[in-house]
Amino acid sequence: MQIRGRVLGEDRASTVEVQDGKIRRIDRSRPAEGALGDESLVIAPAxxxxxxxxxxxxxxxxxxxxxxxxxxxxxxxxxxxxxxxxxxxxxxxxxxxxxxxxxxxxxxxxxxxxxxxxxxxxxxxxxxxxxxxxxxxxxxxxxxxxxxxxxxxxxxxxxxxxxxxxxxxxxxxxxxxxxxxxxxxxxxxxxxxxxxxxxxxxxxxxxxxxxxxxxxxxxxxxxxxxxxxxxxxxxxxxxxxxxxxxxxxxxxxxxxxxxxxxxxxxxxxxxxxxxxxxxxxxxxxxxxxxxxxxxxxxxxxxxxxxxxxxxxxxxxxxxxxxxxxxxxxxxxxxxxxxxxxxxxxxxxxGIQDQAGSVEVGRSADLTLLRWDVDQKTLKVEATLVQGEVVYKAER
Ligand SMILES: [Zn+2]
The missing domain is CATH 3.20.20.140 (Metal-dependent hydrolases)
Known part of the structure; x- marks a missing residue:
């Protein structure tokens, strides 16, 4: 599974690849076909x-x-x-x-x-x-x-x-x-x-x-x-x-x-x-x-x-x-x-090696966020537990 967005703290969009419940790769160049999310979203640790x-x-x-x-x-x-x-x-x-x-x-x-x-x-x-x-x-x-x-x-x-x-x-x-x-x-x-x-x-x-x-x-x-x-x-x-x-x-x-x-x-x-x-x-x-x-x-x-x-x-x-x-x-x-x-x-x-950051090898517990920097409003668009989508906001 692939997730597209700006990894928290980064300016450019990346594609985060998830396999077997973990973050397997973070690709900073390649746009992804059919990925969850888009470049307007922030990919954050859940x-x-x-x-x-x-x-x-x-x-x-x-x-x-x-x-x-x-x-x-x-x-x-x-x-x-x-x-x-x-x-x-x-x-x-x-x-x-x-x-x-x-x-x-x-x-x-x-x-x-x-x-x-x-x-x-x-x-x-x-x-x-x-x-x-x-x-x-x-x-x-x-x-x-x-x-x-x-x-x-x-x-x-x-x-x-x-x-x-x-x-x-x-x-x-x-x-x-x-x-x-x-x-x-x-x-x-x-x-x-x-x-x-x-x-x-x-x-x-x-x-x-x-x-x-x-x-x-x-x-x-x-x-x-x-x-x-x-x-x-x-x-x-x-x-x-x-x-x-x-x-x-x-x-x-x-x-x-x-x-x-x-x-x-x-x-x-x-x-x-x-x-x-x-x-x-x-x-x-x-x-x-x-x-x-x-x-x-x-x-x-x-x-x-x-x-x-x-x-x-x-x-x-x-x-x-x-x-x-x-x-x-x-x-x-x-x-x-x-x-x-x-x-x-x-x-x-004491679980920072497993969770709490978007890094290769960590559990794919992620949340996709829409952040309006002017209004300072935060919306949760999707949430994943161990790579599985468990929440998606209604459109
Ligand atoms: Zn109390």
Whole structure:
């Protein structure tokens, strides 16, 4: 199969040849007959989203989650150019979290799902109990770090947990971070009200990332020091951030990206099951699980908040919308924005030899994009997984 377009970062069109699921050749001279795409399109590595709770009514955290439910998620991400994602568990009972982990592990016995899921992100339950930092996580199940419980989680997940988000100020968190980091899992700081000393100690213990930096925070903070500045200044910490236009104002996105630099910035959607659903008020069960009495509002712009509060309950836009916002908010070229959603998450997860760039030998996980440089609008025209077209925009 052949794909025609401008490889990301290049001015001239190329023909990308795909065979056996991999990029076999990139021909910079020859136009191709019958190729997918054309010279007006950008050929980019498909996006890798390390924080996805659900989409289009499918939910990683629901009580009746099954392997089939997990397997139904990827097709809803393909339209955003995303081919790999980390299903993201939020705080729940040990039983609920174990059920979700087992369902994901079972889904991954299908090689296609194992390809789509480079790792699981467990967000909680070892997070802050305070309103604000806790965000929409259920207070009842928030708890102190427990190594034995985490090992049981990892066992249920058949070793697939790759990212753990926690609050380093919880009792026992620092020695716990050391063990988790040594086991090869990326420890990410999030849903935290940490003091600077906690952040310092967490980084020394091996924490490597901040989860949706600037969100799940107190509505008001001391101007300095505070946990946002401290994390921004720590070069050891990569930054996961949500540039959907609702979670962080454009000026904050710009400052964050400048502080962290292009190499350590990772766009995430944090999409929840109501992402892609029509605007309106919904039962919170759709996001938080059966029996949760809270309600959630979905705005026409895709903002999802706890009804009657200023607290966001997750995100309603997928990662291509965050990619589109980076040139708008930061004045950076599209290639830099895409790097934050493909190459950087691949590097974070340690799969950069397989995915995250358009290079010979990499998996043919590609997305064909139409980029209007004046309007700064991005449209996903097609998406391929291992060389197979899984999404094509309607004409
Ligand atoms: Zn969160």
């Amino acid at each position: 996006f890798i989203d390390v924080q996805v709770n659900g989409v289009a009514g499918r939910n990683v955290n629901t009580a009746n989650v099954t392997a089939e439910e997990i397997a139904a998620i990827p097709p809803h991400l393909h339209g955003s150019g995303t081919t790999m994602f980390c299903p993201t568990l939020t705080t729940g009972s040990a039983e609920q979290m174990t059920r979700s982990l087992k369902a994901i592990a079972e889904a991954c016995r299908d090689p296609k799902m194992a390809h789509a899921i480079p790792g699981i992100h467990v967000e909680g339950p070892y997070i802050s109990s305070e309103d604000g930092p806790r965000g929409a996580h259920v207070l009842q199940y928030v708890r102190d770090p427990d190594w034995d419980e985490f090992r049981r989680f990892q066992e249920a997940a058949e070793g697939r947990i790759k990212i753990l988000t926690l609050a380093p100020e919880r009792d026992g968190a620092i020695p716990f971070i050391e063990k988790v980091a040594q086991s090869g899992v990326i420890v990410s700081l999030g849903h935290t009200g940490a003091q600077p000393a906690h952040i310092e100690a967490a980084v020394k213990a091996g924490a490597r990332m901040s989860t949706h930096l600037g969100n799940a925070a107190h509505a008001q903070l001391p101007r300095h020091p505070n946990y946002i500045w401290e994390q921004l200044a720590k070069d050891e910490l990569w930054m996961g951030f949500i540039a959907d236009g609702h979670h962080l104002p454009p000026a904050v996105v710009k400052c964050f990206v400048r502080a962290k630099g292009l190499e350590r910035s990772v766009l995430v959607s944090d999409a929840v099951s109501l992402a892609g659903m029509p605007p309106g008020r919904y039962a919170g069960e759709a996001i938080f699980g059966l029996g949760d009495p809270r309600e959630v509002d979905v705005s026409p712009e895709g903002k999802i908040s706890l009804a009657g509060t200023p607290y966001l309950a997750g995100a309603g836009l997928l990662i291509h919308r965050c990619v589109q916002n980076i040139p708008r908010f930061c004045g950076l070229p599209l290639s830099d924005a895409i790097r934050m959603a493909s190459h950087n998450p691949a590097r974070l997860l």
